[in-house]
Amino acid sequence: MEFFKIRKDIPFMRHALAFNVISGITFLLAVFFLITKGLNFGVDFTGGTVMEVNYRQAADVPQIRGSLAKLGYHDVAVQNFGTSRDVLIRLPLRKETSSAKLSEAVMESLRQADPAVELRRTEFVGPQVGRELVENGALALLFVSIGIVFYLWFRFEWKFGVATIIANLHDVVIILGFFAFFQWEFSLTVLAAVLAIFGYSVNESVVVFDRVRENFRKLRKHTVPQIIDNAITRTISRTIITHGSTQMAVLAMLFIGGETLHYFALALTIGILFGIYSSALVASPIVMWLGVAREDLMPVKKETLEDGRP
Amino acid sequence: MNKYPLWKYLLILAIVVVGIVYALPNIYGEYPAVQISPTRTTKVDQGLLAVAENQLKQANISYVGAVLDDKGARIRFTDTETQLRARDLVQKALGEQYIVALNLLPATPGWLAALRAKPMYLGLDLRGGVHFLMQVDMAAVLKKAEESYVDDMRRVMREKKVQYLTVNRFDRGGVDIRFRDAGERDKGRDILRKELPDVELVDADRSGDFAISANMKQTAVFEKSRFALEQNMNSLRNRVNELGVAEPIIQQQGQDRIVVQLPGVQDTAKAKEILGRTATLEIMMVDEEHDLSGALAGQVPAGSKLYKMRDGRPILLKNRLIYSGDNIVDAAPGFESQTGSAIVSITLDARGAAINQRVTGENVGKRMAVVYIEIKSEPRIDEQGKPVLDANGRAMRVSKRVEEVITAPVIRSQLGKRFQIEGLDSVQEANELSLLLRAGAFAAPVEIIEERTVGPSLGADNIAKGFHSTWVGFAAIAVFMSVYYVIFGLISVAALAVNVLLLVALLSMLQATLTLPGMAGIALTVGMAIDANVLINERIREELRNGNTPQASIYAGYERAFGTILDSNVTNLIAGLALFMFGTGPIKGFAVVLCLGILTSMFSAVMVSRSMVNLMYGARRKLEKIPIGNTAWKETSSATG
Numbered sequence: 001m002e003f004f005k006i007r008k009d010i011p012f013m014r015h016a017l018a019f020n021v022i023s024g025i026t027f028l029l030a031v032f033f034l035i036t037k038g039l040n041f042g043v044d045f046t047g048g049t050v051m052e053v054n055y056r057q058a059a060d061v062p063q064i065r066g067s068l069a070k071l072g073y074h075d076v077a078v079q080n081f082g083t084s085r086d087v088l089i090r091l092p093l094r095k096e097t098s099s100a101k102l103s104e105a106v107m108e109s110l111r112q113a114d115p116a117v118e119l120r121r122t123e124f125v126g127p128q129v130g131r132e133l134v135e136n137g138a139l140a141l142l143f144v145s146i147g148i149v150f151y152l153w154f155r156f157e158w159k160f161g162v163a164t165i166i167a168n169l170h171d172v173v174i175i176l177g178f179f180a181f182f183q184w185e186f187s188l189t190v191l192a193a194v195l196a197i198f199g200y201s202v203n204e205s206v207v208v209f210d211r212v213r214e215n216f217r218k219l220r221k222h223t224v225p226q227i228i229d230n231a232i233t234r235t236i237s238r239t240i241i242t243h244g245s246t247q248m249a250v251l252a253m254l255f256i257g258g259e260t261l262h263y264f265a266l267a268l269t270i271g272i273l274f275g276i277y278s279s280a281l282v283a284s285p286i287v288m289w290l291g292v293a294r295e296d297l298m299p300v301k302k303e304t305l306e307d308g309r310p
Numbered sequence: 311m312n313k314y315p316l317w318k319y320l321l322i323l324a325i326v327v328v329g330i331v332y333a334l335p336n337i338y339g340e341y342p343a344v345q346i347s348p349t350r351t352t353k354v355d356q357g358l359l360a361v362a363e364n365q366l367k368q369a370n371i372s373y374v375g376a377v378l379d380d381k382g383a384r385i386r387f388t389d390t391e392t393q394l395r396a397r398d399l400v401q402k403a404l405g406e407q408y409i410v411a412l413n414l415l416p417a418t419p420g421w422l423a424a425l426r427a428k429p430m431y432l433g434l435d436l437r438g439g440v441h442f443l444m445q446v447d448m449a450a451v452l453k454k455a456e457e458s459y460v461d462d463m464r465r466v467m468r469e470k471k472v473q474y475l476t477v478n479r480f481d482r483g484g485v486d487i488r489f490r491d492a493g494e495r496d497k498g499r500d501i502l503r504k505e506l507p508d509v510e511l512v513d514a515d516r517s518g519d520f521a522i523s524a525n526m527k528q529t530a531v532f533e534k535s536r537f538a539l540e541q542n543m544n545s546l547r548n549r550v551n552e553l554g555v556a557e558p559i560i561q562q563q564g565q566d567r568i569v570v571q572l573p574g575v576q577d578t579a580k581a582k583e584i585l586g587r588t589a590t591l592e593i594m595m596v597d598e599e600h601d602l603s604g605a606l607a608g609q610v611p612a613g614s615k616l617y618k619m620r621d622g623r624p625i626l627l628k629n630r631l632i633y634s635g636d637n638i639v640d641a642a643p644g645f646e647s648q649t650g651s652a653i654v655s656i657t658l659d660a661r662g663a664a665i666n667q668r669v670t671g672e673n674v675g676k677r678m679a680v681v682y683i684e685i686k687s688e689p690r691i692d693e694q695g696k697p698v699l700d701a702n703g704r705a706m707r708v709s710k711r712v713e714e715v716i717t718a719p720v721i722r723s724q725l726g727k728r729f730q731i732e733g734l735d736s737v738q739e740a741n742e743l744s745l746l747l748r749a750g751a752f753a754a755p756v757e758i759i760e761e762r763t764v765g766p767s768l769g770a771d772n773i774a775k776g777f778h779s780t781w782v783g784f785a786a787i788a789v790f791m792s793v794y795y796v797i798f799g800l801i802s803v804a805a806l807a808v809n810v811l812l813l814v815a816l817l818s819m820l821q822a823t824l825t826l827p828g829m830a831g832i833a834l835t836v837g838m839a840i841d842a843n844v845l846i847n848e849r850i851r852e853e854l855r856n857g858n859t860p861q862a863s864i865y866a867g868y869e870r871a872f873g874t875i876l877d878s879n880v881t882n883l884i885a886g887l888a889l890f891m892f893g894t895g896p897i898k899g900f901a902v903v904l905c906l907g908i909l910t911s912m913f914s915a916v917m918v919s920r921s922m923v924n925l926m927y928g929a930r931r932k933l934e935k936i937p938i939g940n941t942a943w944k945e946t947s948s949a950t951g
Contacts, residue, residue: 052768103761103763119763119765120764120765121762121763121764121765122761122762122763123761123762124760124761124762125759125760126445126757126758126759128445129443129759133894136892136893136894140889140891140892140893143884143888143891143892144884144885144888147884148881148884148885151880151881151884152881155877188893188896188897189827189830189896189897189900191897192827192889192900192901195888196834196885196886196889196900196904198885199881199882199885199886200885202878202885203879203881203882204878206874206877206878206881207845207874210873235848237848238845241794241844241848242844242845244790245787245790245837245840246834246837246840246841247837248786248787248790248837249780249783249784249786249833249834249837250783250833250834251783251786252778252779252780252782252833253783253830253833256775256778256779256782257775257779257833258771258775260435260772260826261775261776261779261827261830264830265830268834
């Protein structure tokens, strides 16, 4: 079986400008939604209390809201979580009440309405913890970016590092844009997915760039766009198959992994789809425009032969 | 050309076998068990275990087995219902001196257990339980320490006849000492510097004022903070015992935080109430005028009360509080300089010191007792010994005041601010006693800043969902790979299976905490690890299309793809490391799985699949065709030219 029988190089670079315009627009849209709508940060980042409760029958959400209003909580989000019997309650941070008493009080009032209610999970995050998590998330993103630029610089050349980071940060912003547009909850797990996808889709650019480097050595008479076209064409089959495989695993998580993994898998899905696009069709044109030349890679060539291929 | 030397095959085989052995405990699951652990005054031994076993036999409760090790005794059952009944029974039979907790024991067969093979350690989101992150209010600790230094400074200067005007503590921290003239200031500074080495003194003269500004040295601040944290962790540990948790985790996190994880605990309200409690100490005189045996017979003299020592011996104390644990600033274990025996040195605050001086002066040769008081809560028991339930069917709890005399030394001479308790049997005893004495001292306020509770049903759900999604993802990839790459696809699937096996084995060996995101990490690793095999297989196909022989194509496919695989894994590893460094809790679990998965996939995708290919095809001289799917078409790409 073979999906791709591409007999001629696809002239990707001829349309480089078009691809970048598409990316540019998507990117700007994502930034626009991030600014206007903002991310719907989960309790991990904002601080507050989340409770997941389970009922024997379908839960009566308005009644739960009523019970909470009696306790003085009006700014509460109550929503079904996965099934109609599971309910997620989000309570904002309050100075005067301690977390311990809060979840107990809520359960007490819910029990009065329906004694069969069961507390499945509570999470309380204090304000200082939330702030630290935001800081650590930003630091992690910075660390990954710098680490990858340096690695690609060392393995290839700085132009490749820069192009890859631009392409991948563009992916990250687009994932965040989706979360902002749909107001999906941005939790710690989603952040982990974003960082994981960062490392993963860089890998895609690496595969293409590896070919570019090889082609520079092999195809002496070709122009730079021809070399890049050839590299993308010849890796595209692998790109689609491996991303397809990863996506299969992620889809399994998306559909049967439960609510907790749902948004995690969603972030991965968007990341994988845009990763394919950006690494081939965003990173490569940037490298081209940064003026990559055969000479850039020549000194590196010998080195990689020694350490990369035992 | 496609042959590995024999040792390489053997090495790969050995690694896979070790992987199987250490991954194996995970399929045996866990037994419900009851764990009996000793408290600080008791010991769990064979005799005690026999008592417990006898009780179970009499009540006709069947158990699978009982083991005794350094952590205590464990009795295994077949189902959780029996386990619950047995726990109540054993707790009643053994009394409060033992902690009887519910636990899950790995059902690993003996030969595996002998190899130290254990199932993966499940995080709280998978097994259910409570996680607290507590912040110790270090500002309060330091404030208390500074206040005590203020007392010390006044006392030292008074004793050395230094004329000072005022000694005050600033609200923002630091102490200000004022003098009438420069001479007194110099004298004061030199004396304080000698007497209080933990304080940094700087001249801070202002217009017409002679002053010294005093601050605690960085080392002293550090020491006090460490002490406070240690003290808090110790009292948390004592209280967690009371909750009957089998494997509690109490760890320091950063400079001023404590993580408490209580697997299996559901009643968070009770857990918080117990953890948030502070113990107090009361210092009283021993009643030596009256006869102890008379008191034991029921004739307790007026103004006295019967107490128990920690080892259970009775002691009669005069019912008047001399001073309390609040007046104890510090208690540290040490050695007596002449005899070398273990001692505990105690420091009191100014008020405590004044009282101590007066009372000990009047009572030389008599005994003084330190009483440890804690309010414990326990289930209310009716006449039949069954717990009383409230309207909601939950066990009702009653508070009980526990009083225990932790030490009752003889007063040798008049004491003051600093004194020591001698005649302790061991360093360990000195350590324990000083920790108990500090119970009231560093009762720094602790605040819960993060709480995560996961019910057991949710934990089980999470395991099932995580497992299913990994399995379904794996199956989908396996089907696709074997259809698309035929035999080479099957080899890739086998390599992928080895990858999962090794990952599970590594996680089990390291006993890294497996969380739900960690399970997602396994699923994701499955999806990402196949990348290496796709790269290799695509490369082999390409080489074949270019007209190379099958053997040469296999060789070139593996060799050329390796550089790419290495690069792409390094970038993944960078992301994984960042998550590990900056992530906490479940995210760290994800990062660990991701990083380990990258390492195992490098091995399995390249070495394991190659060894299989080599074994199957490497030795054939006339290999015309290899089953890797259709490669018959020819590309007219410029690369071939």
